[in-house]
Amino acid sequence: MGSNGSGKTTLLRCLAGIPQAVSAIEKVEGLSQSYVGHLNALKLSLTVRQNLLQQTGATPVQVIQTLATRGLASLADRPLKTLSVGQQRQVALTRLSLSGAKLWLVDEATTHLDEAATTQFWGTLEAHLNTGGAAVLSSHIPVPIPDAKVIILHG
Amino acid sequence: MDSLTSQIRQNLYHNPQSVVHVLLVFISLVVAFGVLSSNHPALWQAFLPTLLMGLSYGVISLSLDQLFREDWEDGTLEWRMSEGQSLEIYVLAKILTHWIRLGIPLTGIIGLISGFESLPLLLGVAATTLSLTLLGAIGSALCLTAKANTSILLPLLTLPFGIPMIIVSMAAVSDPTAALSSYFTLQGGLLMIAVAVCLTACPYALRLSLR
Numbered sequence: 001m002g003s004n005g006s007g008k009t010t011l012l013r014c015l016a017g018i019p020q021a022v023s024a025i026e027k028v029e030g031l032s033q034s035y036v037g038h039l040n041a042l043k044l045s046l047t048v049r050q051n052l053l054q055q056t057g058a059t060p061v062q063v064i065q066t067l068a069t070r071g072l073a074s075l076a077d078r079p080l081k082t083l084s085v086g087q088q089r090q091v092a093l094t095r096l097s098l099s100g101a102k103l104w105l106v107d108e109a110t111t112h113l114d115e116a117a118t119t120q121f122w123g124t125l126e127a128h129l130n131t132g133g134a135a136v137l138s139s140h141i142p143v144p145i146p147d148a149k150v151i152i153l154h155g
Numbered sequence: 156m157d158s159l160t161s162q163i164r165q166n167l168y169h170n171p172q173s174v175v176h177v178l179l180v181f182i183s184l185v186v187a188f189g190v191l192s193s194n195h196p197a198l199w200q201a202f203l204p205t206l207l208m209g210l211s212y213g214v215i216s217l218s219l220d221q222l223f224r225e226d227w228e229d230g231t232l233e234w235r236m237s238e239g240q241s242l243e244i245y246v247l248a249k250i251l252t253h254w255i256r257l258g259i260p261l262t263g264i265i266g267l268i269s270g271f272e273s274l275p276l277l278l279g280v281a282a283t284t285l286s287l288t289l290l291g292a293i294g295s296a297l298c299l300t301a302k303a304n305t306s307i308l309l310p311l312l313t314l315p316f317g318i319p320m321i322i323v324s325m326a327a328v329s330d331p332t333a334a335l336s337s338y339f340t341l342q343g344g345l346l347m348i349a350v351a352v353c354l355t356a357c358p359y360a361l362r363l364s365l366r
Contacts, residue, residue, distance in 0.1 A: 013233075016236075016237035017236060017237055017239065018233055018236045018237055018365055033237070034237075034238075035233075035234060035237035035238070036234075037230055037233055037234065037237075038230070039228075039229055039230025039233065040229070040230055041229060041230035041231045041233065041234035042229065042231075043169065043229070043231070044229070045169065045170065046169070054165055055234075105237070
């Protein structure tokens, strides 16, 4: 956590290996990682399904199942540009689960999300942590995960 | 996950109409010149190579300024880097897609106008359009962080390096019978230099743009 401009994004980008070629973490731990930054990295002209298939290497069935558990199944064939900002963010976060990565790096995950979607994301995150995953998040709101380590940046 | 061919396929599927307008500009200018010089065949003969290669350079530079911009703005580039994907393959896929869409049609049109007189001539023109695309891609990557209108900046940046390629190709188009011996070798050599420089400079410029 930390105030605006305190370096949360910079820290996460360093962890994700941007702009260096190899991520610091990958180099040391050999961990697979999945990064969702400020920008969603989704193509507006493609549908939700196409975006996720291109980016994650998951099978079409996996994509639909994961979308269904998030309540996004009805959006699967809609072009991304017809979705609201919050829905686009939800699609970007779906990429985390689909990537199968052990480590999630998420920059201000809950920005633009409504209350239900926020709760759902914390639920997904907790399930990921309980199955041996790890995550580094930056956030402006308290993270409701028991024994999460909080680092406060002061710029 | 993403090999070169699968990336090219994805790119081709995405935004396929992006180069149609520059192709139309190219065709209409050549046709206009043809109509204007219809009474002066000598003029047509003398200026055609210059016109074809000069215009090729112009339309390739003009169309390249958006090559990496969308991926840069929507975060795709950043995400690719975080995934540890090879930027060299990404750059190559972008360039080859652009060349398939614009370079090959241009080569076809130039071949059509020059009457398909020799295969080396066509290969030489194809090599030149690919070299110009590679060169423009470096400019495009370097211009990413520029806020001003980069469609003017990019041709200015690449012009000094594009001119030798254009000159050699103009000579080749104006003298198709001699193409095999001298010009094609030069065009191929310039292409090799462009490949080597581009695959070093482009990924570096892209990393720089994300700092």
